[in-house]
Each structure stands twice: as C-alpha cells, then as structure tokens.
Amino acid sequence: MSLTDLSGNLLYVAFFAYLIGAIVFGGAVKGNKERTSEGSFKSESRWGNIAFAITILGFLANLGYFFTRWGATGHAPLSNMFEFTTAFGMTLVAGFIVIYAIYKTPIVGMVVLPVALLIIAFASMFPSEVSPLIPALQSNWLAIHVSTVVLAEGVLAISAAAGLIYLLKVVDLNKKSKQRFWLEAIMYSLILVIGFVVASSYFSLTGYESEFAYVDKEGKNAEITYHMPAIFGMHQYEQLNEDKMTPLMETPAVVNAGKLTTVMWSLIVGTIIYWLIRLIARRRIAAIFKPFVKNVNLQLMDEIGYRAVIIGFPLFSLGALIFAMIWAQIAWSRFWGWDPKEVWALVTWLFYAAYLHLRLGKGWHGEKSAWLGVVGFAIIMFNLVAVNLIIAGLHSYA
Amino acid sequence: MEKKQCQCGHLNPPGTVLCEVCGRSLTEKEQKSKLVDMRYEGTARRSQTYNKSIIDKVWNFFSSVKVGVSLIVLLLVAAAIGTILPQKAYIPATTAEEIKAYYADVYGSVGRVYHFLGFHDMYSSFWFILLVGLLAISLIVASLDRFVPLYRSLKNQRVLRHISFMNKQRIFADGPGAEDTMQKAEEKLKELKYKVTTDKNGLLAEKGRFSRWGPYVNHIGLIIFLFGVMLRMMPGFYVDESLWLREGETRAIPEAPGYSLENKGFQMETYTGEDDEAVFNEAIDRVGSVAKNYQTDIVLYQKPEDSLPGAADLEKVKESSIRVNEPLKFDGYAIYQMDFRLDELKAMRFELTNKESEESLGELTIDLINPEKTYDLGNGAAVKLLGYYPDFSGFENGEPQTATPLPNNPGFLVEMTTPETPDGETSFITIKNTVEPFGENQYKLAFQAAETRDVSGLTIRKDRTLPILGLGGLIFMIGVAQGMYFNHRRFWIQQKADGEIILAGHTNKNWFGLKKDLDQVTEYASLPAYVDQQEEIEKAEKLESEEQS
Numbered sequence: 001m002s003l004t005d006l007s008g009n010l011l012y013v014a015f016f017a018y019l020i021g022a023i024v025f026g027g028a029v030k031g032n033k034e035r036t037s038e039g040s041f042k043s044e045s046r047w048g049n050i051a052f053a054i055t056i057l058g059f060l061a062n063l064g065y066f067f068t069r070w071g072a073t074g075h076a077p078l079s080n081m082f083e084f085t086t087a088f089g090m091t092l093v094a095g096f097i098v099i100y101a102i103y104k105t106p107i108v109g110m111v112v113l114p115v116a117l118l119i120i121a122f123a124s125m126f127p128s129e130v131s132p133l134i135p136a137l138q139s140n141w142l143a144i145h146v147s148t149v150v151l152a153e154g155v156l157a158i159s160a161a162a163g164l165i166y167l168l169k170v171v172d173l174n175k176k177s178k179q180r181f182w183l184e185a186i187m188y189s190l191i192l193v194i195g196f197v198v199a200s201s202y203f204s205l206t207g208y209e210s211e212f213a214y215v216d217k218e219g220k221n222a223e224i225t226y227h228m229p230a231i232f233g234m235h236q237y238e239q240l241n242e243d244k245m246t247p248l249m250e251t252p253a254v255v256n257a258g259k260l261t262t263v264m265w266s267l268i269v270g271t272i273i274y275w276l277i278r279l280i281a282r283r284r285i286a287a288i289f290k291p292f293v294k295n296v297n298l299q300l301m302d303e304i305g306y307r308a309v310i311i312g313f314p315l316f317s318l319g320a321l322i323f324a325m326i327w328a329q330i331a332w333s334r335f336w337g338w339d340p341k342e343v344w345a346l347v348t349w350l351f352y353a354a355y356l357h358l359r360l361g362k363g364w365h366g367e368k369s370a371w372l373g374v375v376g377f378a379i380i381m382f383n384l385v386a387v388n389l390i391i392a393g394l395h396s397y398a
Numbered sequence: 399m400e401k402k403q404c405q406c407g408h409l410n411p412p413g414t415v416l417c418e419v420c421g422r423s424l425t426e427k428e429q430k431s432k433l434v435d436m437r438y439e440g441t442a443r444r445s446q447t448y449n450k451s452i453i454d455k456v457w458n459f460f461s462s463v464k465v466g467v468s469l470i471v472l473l474l475v476a477a478a479i480g481t482i483l484p485q486k487a488y489i490p491a492t493t494a495e496e497i498k499a500y501y502a503d504v505y506g507s508v509g510r511v512y513h514f515l516g517f518h519d520m521y522s523s524f525w526f527i528l529l530v531g532l533l534a535i536s537l538i539v540a541s542l543d544r545f546v547p548l549y550r551s552l553k554n555q556r557v558l559r560h561i562s563f564m565n566k567q568r569i570f571a572d573g574p575g576a577e578d579t580m581q582k583a584e585e586k587l588k589e590l591k592y593k594v595t596t597d598k599n600g601l602l603a604e605k606g607r608f609s610r611w612g613p614y615v616n617h618i619g620l621i622i623f624l625f626g627v628m629l630r631m632m633p634g635f636y637v638d639e640s641l642w643l644r645e646g647e648t649r650a651i652p653e654a655p656g657y658s659l660e661n662k663g664f665q666m667e668t669y670t671g672e673d674d675e676a677v678f679n680e681a682i683d684r685v686g687s688v689a690k691n692y693q694t695d696i697v698l699y700q701k702p703e704d705s706l707p708g709a710a711d712l713e714k715v716k717e718s719s720i721r722v723n724e725p726l727k728f729d730g731y732a733i734y735q736m737d738f739r740l741d742e743l744k745a746m747r748f749e750l751t752n753k754e755s756e757e758s759l760g761e762l763t764i765d766l767i768n769p770e771k772t773y774d775l776g777n778g779a780a781v782k783l784l785g786y787y788p789d790f791s792g793f794e795n796g797e798p799q800t801a802t803p804l805p806n807n808p809g810f811l812v813e814m815t816t817p818e819t820p821d822g823e824t825s826f827i828t829i830k831n832t833v834e835p836f837g838e839n840q841y842k843l844a845f846q847a848a849e850t851r852d853v854s855g856l857t858i859r860k861d862r863t864l865p866i867l868g869l870g871g872l873i874f875m876i877g878v879a880q881g882m883y884f885n886h887r888r889f890w891i892q893q894k895a896d897g898e899i900i901l902a903g904h905t906n907k908n909w910f911g912l913k914k915d916l917d918q919v920t921e922y923a924s925l926p927a928y929v930d931q932q933e934e935i936e937k938a939e940k941l942e943s944e945e946q947s
Contacts, residue, residue: 130681131685136723139723217504314879340481344481346474361466
C-alpha cells in the first residue's frame with residue numbers, strides 16, 4: 001500500500017468513526033432520562049464519553065490522513081478544494097473536541113459531527129488525487145497561512161453549531177414566525193449538501209459523461225464535459241454525443257451552465273430528500289431535533305458560541321488577513337489586491353468584528369448572538385463554496 | 399453642566415454616574431437599580447454628558463457603538479457587492495471606453511448597471527474610501543470617549559468605598575469575621591497574584607487591569623494600519639512599476655535610479671510526472687500540464703557613485719534568479735516574476751535573390767527591436783529599410799500601420815538595389831506575403847529563418863509603508879489578545895468596628911474565574927459566604943414569569 005492509499009484509507013476510517021460517533025452522541029442525548037445526584041444525566045455522560053472516545057479515534061485517523069498525505073506529496077495538503085474542505089471538516093472536529101473536553105456537551109457533538117461528515121463528503125466530490133503545486137503556491141506560507149485560516153474557520157463554525165442548538169431550543173415551532181422560517185431554511189440548506197453529494201455520487205458511479213462545444217465569453221470556441229445530465233446548455237452549445245440528454249435551455253456566455261446544472265441537480269435531489277423526510281416524519285426537520293435539545297442549557301450554549309468567536313476571531317485575523325497579506329506581498333508583489341477571496345475574508349472579519357461589538361457594546365446575548373453565529377458560518381461557507389466555484393479569482397484552485 | 403458634589407464631599411466632573419471617590423450612585427436611575435453599571439466605572443463619558451453644540455453632536459455620533467457597527471456593516475456589504483462582477487483591474491480592457499463596453503458586452507444589462515453605478519471600481523471609489531475614513535474616525539472618537547475617563551478612574555481608585563457601591567456589586571458578601579480575617583485575606587489574595595492596597599479598615603485587591611486597555615490597543619493598531627495605507631498615496635513611499643525584459647537585454651529599472659537589470663534567460667518548467675513526481679501522474683493526466691517553475695536569471699548592475707552623467711559604466715551588484723515566491727531584493731526594492739511571453743521574434747534572416755535565376759546576392763539579418771537603416775551586402779547590392787512596422791495591422795490610406803511596438807507580426811518596406819537594378823525596387827514584406835507596389839520586381843527578399851527569445855514580465859515594488867502596516871497588525875493582535883484572554887478582577891473588603899466583613903467583587907468578564915478565586919480566599923480567611931446577585935435577580939424573574947403563566 002502506498003502512502004497515498006494509506007492516507008485515503010485513513011480518511012475513510014475517520015469518516016466512519018465520525019458517523020458512528022454522531023449516532024452514539026444522538027443516543028446519549030436522547031436517552032438521558034434519569035438525573036444523577038449532581039444534576040447531570042447519567043446515561044448522557046456515559047454514552048457521551050463513549051461517543052467522545054470514538055470521535056477521538058476518528059480524529060486521530062483524520063490527522064493520520066493529513067500527515068501521510070503531506071508525506072506523500074511533500075507539501076501541506078491544503079492546496080485545492082478537496083484538501084482544504086477536508087481540513088475544514090477536521091478542524092471543526094478539533095474545535096468540538098476542545099469544547100467537549102471543557103464543557104462535556106454531547107449535544108454539540110450530535111450537531112457538529114454530522115456537519116463535519118457533510119463537509120468531508122462535500123470535499124470528496126472534488127478531484128482528490130494528489131496534485132503538484134503551481135509556482136504561486138510553492139512556499140512555506142502555504143502551510144502557515146492556510147492552516148491558520150482553516151483552524152480559525154473550524155473554531156468559528158463551533159460558534160454556529162452552538163447557536164443552532166440554542167435556536168432549536170428557543171424558537172417556537174408551533175407558531176408561524178420569521179425565526180421558524182429561517183431555522184428551517186438552515187436545515188434545508190444542510191440537506192441540499194446531501195443532495196449535492198447524492199447527485200454527484202450517483203452520476204459519477206454510473207459514469208455519466210456528455211460533451212458539448214460552445215462559445216465562451218471572449219467569443220472563442222471551447223469544449224466542456226458534463227458529468228450530470230445537462231439541464232442548462234452553455235452559450236451557443238452544440239451537443240457532441242447524441243444519446244445524452246439535450247439541455248432544456250441555453251444560458252448567456254457569462255454563466256457556466258455546467259456548474260449551474262450541478263447546482264440545479266443538487267437542488268432537485270436535495271429538495272426531494274427534504275420533502276421525503278418531512279413526509280415520513282410528518283413534521284419540520286427542525287422539529288425532529290426538538291426532543292434532543294429539550295435539556296440543553298441555554299446559557300452554556302451562549303457561552304460556547306461566544307468562546308468560539310473569542311478564539312476564532314484572533315486566529316482568523318492572524319491567518320486570513322495578516323499571514324495572507326505577508327504571503328501575498330511575497331508571491332503577488334502586493335499584500336492586498338481586492339481579489340474576491342481576499343474581499344470575502346475581509347467581509348468575514350468585519351462580520352465577526354460587528355458580532356463582538358454588538359455583543360459587548362449592545363448586549364446582544366442569547367438568541368440574537370446565536371443568529372449571528374449561524375450567519376457567520378453561512379458567510380464562511382459562501383467564501384468556501386461560491387467564491388471558489390462561481391466567482392473566478394486568483395484563489396480558484398479547484 | 400455643573401460638577402456634581404457627592405455626599406462624601408468630593409466634587410465629580412459633570413456627567414459622573416458613580417462618585418469617583420466613594421462610589422455612591424449620583425443619578426436617580428442608578429440609585430434605583432439593583433446593581434451598579436460598572437462598564438466604564440460610572441465615569442463621565444463626554445458623549446453621554448454633552449449634547450449642545452455641533453461638536454458635541456458630531457462627537458456623540460462617532461462615539462456610538464450603533465454608528466460604528468452600522469459603518470462596519472455598510473463597508474461589509476459594499477465590499478461584497480464589489481465581488482459580484484470582476485473589478486476593472488481584472489478585466490482585459492484598459493481605456494475607459496473599452497471598460498464600459500466590456501461590461502455591457504459580456505454581462506449585458508447587469509454589467510451596464512454595475513458599471514453605471516461605479517461598482518466596477520468599488521474599492522477606489524470615493525464613497526468606499528469615505529466609508530473607511532468614517533470608520534477610522536469612529537475608531538478614534540469612540541476609543542477616546544471611553545478610554546480617557548476609564549483611565550482616570552482606574553488610576554485614582556480608592557480602597558474604601560461606600561456601602562451603597564459595595565452592596566450593588568454582582569458579587570457581594572456581608573457577615574461576621576474574625577480578628578485576623580483581613581490579614582489572612584490579604585495573604586491569600588497576594589498568593590493568587592493580586593495587587594493589594596490597604597487603607598484603614600479596608601483593602602482593594604486587583605489583578606489584570608491591563609486587560610481593560612485591550613480594546614483601545616487593538617484600535618490603535620488598526621488606526622496605525624490605516625495610516626500606513628494612507629501614506630502610500632504620498633510620493634516616494636510607494637513604487638509599482640512593470641518591466642518587460644527580453645532575454646539578453648539590459649535595461650534601467652524604472653523608479654530605481656542607478657540600477658539596471660540584465661535578463662540572462664527565462665525558463666518555464668512543467669511537471670514531468672517522472673521519478674519523484676510519479677505520484678502526481680493522475681493529476682497531471684487530468685489537467686494536461688501543470689506549471690512547476692517560472693524563472694528569470696538576472697544580473698543586477700548599479701552605476702558607480704562617482705560615475706559621470708551619461709557614462710555607460712555599470713558595476714555588477716549581484717547575479718541571481720527571480721522566481722515566483724522568491725523576489726529579488728535590493729536597497730528597499732523587490733522585483734517579482736509576474737508574467738512572461740514565450741518565443742517573441744528577435745530577428746529575421748532574408749536572402750536577396752533573383753527571382754528568375756534564383757541566384758543569391760547575400761543574406762541579411764534584421765534585428766526586430768533595433769533594425770538598421772541600410773544593409774550593405776557588398777558587390778553593389780544593398781537593402782534599404784524604408785519603413786518598419788513591428789506589429790503590422792493593415793493599411794490605412796495606403797500607409798502600413800502597426801498595432802503595437804512589439805514584433806508580433808513584422809512588416810518591412812524595403813528598397814533593394816543591385817547592380818542590375820541600380821534605381822532600386824520597392825517591396826512590402828510581411829511573414830505571410832509580399833506586395834510589390836510599383837510593379838513586378840526582378841529581385842526578392844526570400845525569408846530564411848527567424849530567431850526567437852522569451853520575454854520576462856517583471857514587477858518592481860518598493861513599499862516603505864510595510865513596516866508601519868506590520869506594526870499596526872502586531873499592535874492589533876496584541877490588543878485583541880490582551881482584551882480577550884485576560885480579565886480585570888477586583889475585590890473590595892472592609893471590616894467594620896464590630897468585626898463585620900463586607901465584601902464586593904467585580905470582573906469585566908469570566909465571572910466563573912472570579913468566583914473560583916474568591917472560593918479559595920473565603921475558605922482560607924473564613925469570609926462570609928457571598929452571593930451572585932445577578933443570578934439571584936434572574937432566578938427571581940424566572941420564578942415571577944413562571945407564576946404568571
């Protein structure tokens with residue numbers, strides 16, 4: 001077995017450990033019927049600790065993946081969409097491990113581990129073979145800058161997880177409200193990620209390929225291979241295989257219809273899954289989680305959410321702005337160039353700066369703070385997904 | 399507004415909420431509340447005190463958290479809008495007209511609106527810079543408004559506080575004490591690294607006061623950073639030039655007086671997938687080819703200081719190579735490998751031949767950067783270059799035109815003189831064809847070969863503001879850590895004549911940590927048990943609301 005294969009297998013181990021860990025955490029939270037004399041729940045702490053041990057094992061395997069891959073390629077595995085996103089899943093779990101060690105909160109594991117699973121599954125939809133570094137990335141700053149950023153984002157995501165738990169408990173799902181709508185929107189968007197993973201896996205397992213010639217925005221002829229049945233056709237497309245689906249509509253040259261098709265399939269499959277779950281459970285997705293958060297200590301969730309920002313914000317400032325500027329000065333001759341990724345790092349930073357000022361200066365605790373935590377995660381995910389895949393820039397390595 | 403006299407006799411500045419000396423509440427609102435508001439120690443903040451003149455109003459506007467956060471959010475939204483379509487710096491158009499047309503052509507009506515609103519140049523737009531400026535003012539004003547009174551107050555802390563100050567603290571204890579209680583409490587607090595000051599029957603223990611300055615320190619860092627950015631607009635602080643340097647060429651470095659650079663050769667490598675790189679084969683196969691290295695080997699020269707103006711003597715400073723991520727550095731300048739053009743035409747070789755007999759009268763090589771006027775081939779044969787068009791783009795009014803000064807598609811208007819044709823024959827030659835404007839010629843210039851070379855695209859930077867920006871960043875990080883990871887804990891303890899102990903505790907954050915300290919002191923010095931009054935109030939409110947429902 002080569003180092004690369006070993007690395008891949010370790011990632012599988014981590015993935016399944018997280019999966020089992022998530023389920024056991026769920027059981028720990030759900031089964032907490034009897035209180036001990038100290039007021040905590042007996043079965044919760046017992047099963048919680050078992051789940052935690054499984055998570056630690058998974059995390060060790062995950063670290064194993066990371067460093068064996070580093071060994072195989074000779075550079076920190078943080079250089080493309082697959083590697084970065086996988087690392088994001090890993091730092092999210094790392095953040096959780098720290099939080100659990102301090103606060104002993106299985107409910108956080110029940111939320112964080114499935115999200116980490118989604119992120120790793122999302123990552124593996126991108127080309128995952130080890131690839132060499134282009135000249136711009138050949139620097140020690142790759143490891144320094146990107147690892148700090150990914151760690152900061154993992155920690156900040158914990159704030160969103162705590163916020164989500166807080167909201168699941170406090171938002172009244174029996175009354176129609178904006179809060180109820182947006183909470184369900186969060187659950188729906190998480191399921192869309194499943195939609196993307198299912199659609200991508202299905203079409204890649206069946207080996208779907210369909211080729212088109214088209215005219216790009218500079219007016220040049222180009223070719224593209226779709227890996228999903230084409231819903232949208234590229235600008236002035238011409239189908240090259242006859243037996244494949246014909247696009248339903250053509251898009252203008254600035255739109256990448258191939259990516260739009262992927263988005264559309266994720267939406268379709270995700271929506272189907274969403275409604276299937278709703279029909280079977282006969283309630284909102286948020287309502288399914290309601291029983292799990294019954295015994296949540298709201299003050300503790302608020303505290304965890306804030307703690308995560310307190311740790312994540314300085315790390316993010318350091319990694320995504322300061323280290324980023326130093327490297328940009330070395331590699332691109334300017335420390336700042338308003339590249340979309342840079343701008344969105346600034347947007348994220350400004351957002352958390354606003355979070356801190358609202359919390360410390362305006363007393364935005366509890367629910368308001370929880371919503372802000374979730375919005376912060378949405379911004380981070382936007383920067384990761386949309387800015388890499390849709391808005392082209394210097395950072396689009398995937 | 400008038401100064402406020404406290405019952406203790408101290409004259410407080412107008413707007414003070416808690417007496418600077420004894421801590422009594424001075425406002426009615428504060429007197430009624432169950433707990434004192436300790437955020438700025440009850441000091442008089444200018445923004446909360448005056449609201450008469452224009453200056454007051456401007457000051458109050460900028461010192462408000464609401465305004466600061468609004469500015470942050472506006473900036474955040476504006477920055478995000480700027481990424482919807484590429485900024486003008488990233489599109490292949492240069493003139494204002496071209497840029498406008500580009501947005502309209504490529505992005506349709508969305509692009510037209512985007513351009514019309516100026517979003518294509520968001521970050522240098524006047525209102526974006528204005529927003530940053532306003533935020534900077536807000537940073538300064540809001541910090542001063544809070545820092546100055548807070549500093550004064552913490553510097554002049556008194557040990558003995560009035561009971562109404564003590565019993566309105568979140569942590570409060572009241573009960574009998576032993577004779578040595580105060581002494582033992584002092585011992586333990588000192589052991590816990592508190593700074594203890596005593597006065598008569600009381601003590602003040604304090605730890606981590608510097609953490610209160612954290613927010614102001616990080617704001618100073620940000621202001622220094624923004625100041626550094628502003629300095630870049632001043633001449634002399636900032637150089638950004640580009641230089642296209644052909645292989646074999648030596649040129650003066652723009653904006654770096656006295657320095658010249660020679661290009662000894664440019665190389666571009668791609669990953670081969672062999673040996674060590676075998677592990678990357680799959681990736682290389684998928685994308686076709688992956689660049690491995692862009693490199694220009696250079697020699698840096700400097701004109702000696704005693705050199706006469708106009709003299710061509712150059713001293714070698716160093717010989718090295720410039721790669722991506724490895725700029726050449728000298729004398730505050732940095733030169734970066736940014737771009738390249740492969741195989742630019744360098745020279746073209748022709749043969750002057752008789753069309754019929756194909757007899758050759760000799761060869762000539764035309765340097766495409768510095769062509770000569772006449773090429774004498776000997777034996778009475780010569781070629782005169784009447785016109786040279788490096789990037790021939792067609793005829794306009796019968797005149798050949800060149801699109802750029804780069805030899806992409808050279809065109810030559812030549813006059814060929816031979817012993818047979820002493821009056822000369824005119825011919826216009828490009829790579830693709832030959833035009834003979836004045837009728838059929840006897841001779842032609844037959845193309846033999848072309849020489850090419852690579853061109854390195856280099857960027858020259860000098861940025862004297864970098865140390866300032868670095869300092870700003872460092873101070874910001876120190877301030878953030880100082881304010882976030884440390885906290886300011888205080889205990890006030892008094893023992894009355896009858897032995898009764900009164901204790902109050904305060905921290906700006908992490909009450910859990912404060913209580914842990916206090917637990918230790920309480921145990922060691924047998925202090926009366928304390929209550930967390932905030933929690934008591936919350937509990938009471940909860941009970942009340944439960945009873946109501």
